[in-house]
Amino acid sequence: MDKSYKLTVNNTNIYDRKASEDSTIDAVEVSPSKFHILKNNQAYSAEIVEADFINKTYTVKVNGNTYEVAIENALDLLIKELGFLVGGSKQINEIKAPMPGLILEMSVSVGQEVQENDCLLILEAMKMENSFLSPRAGIIKSISAKKGDAVEKGQLLIEFE
Template sequence: MSTYYKLSVNNTINFDLNESDLKNLDAVSVENNKFHVLKDNKPFKAEIIAADFIAKKYTVKVNNNTYEVAIADALDLLIKEMGIERGRTKVVNAIKAPMPGLILEISVEVGQTVKENDPLLILEAMKMENSFLSPRDGVIKSIAVQKGNAVDKGQLLIEFE
């Protein structure tokens, strides 16, 4: 199985490279993060200015022009195709009751904008008050309970837009 890469330059130009393309690359390191590159008998000075190895994004300077380059391999492309983004967390769109209990307080209203960790509501369960904080920034789409309601495990409490 050959190695395959998809490069995106400044989010506008895309290149597909494979293992043989990389083997045929005529580049020589002249200093740390600086290279001399020959392409079609034309010389280029290249320098890696910044590198984010986890996101696979690089800032590269070629002949005094700066470019943002994103590199994806076959696994990255498959993960993206499956609708999963590497390094991203799942977006929570609903808060459900983790256990049966009684709603003591609701601190938000429908349409209200909340920030991550803002208080949403208090659920009393097993003689303990459980404070629910917003898992993300967002807008409250609906509130499915009212103060004083008894709720079951898994019941929808709050929904985000």
């Protein structure tokens, strides 16, 4: 069975894609987060500027134009269709590393008050820089990693009061 997903670009354009259609795209990594892409004999230069894996949103620059892209898979669409909000009633009190990586920047300190969507840290993983944004407003209770630390998947990074 062919997996499908929905791409929303700049909150206006919506594209339904099938995973099998991805084989028509030839992408070569030029450097970390930068790619040379061929599709239908047309060349594109692409760069992943920012990635939020938790919310499945990405900022992508293609041939100098910047796009905000949101990806939803079949499960995301079903949850939305049934009227459920993922994590809507759960308050997030800690940030854990979703994958092994290297802390490039720690943007907060203990006791600091943060607002929702403030940048907390930048983690380099799989040759990409991933910005971790605050899921809520709050005060930083503890920080378990510092700039330059190598972290493992599931490791506690930041805890909220």
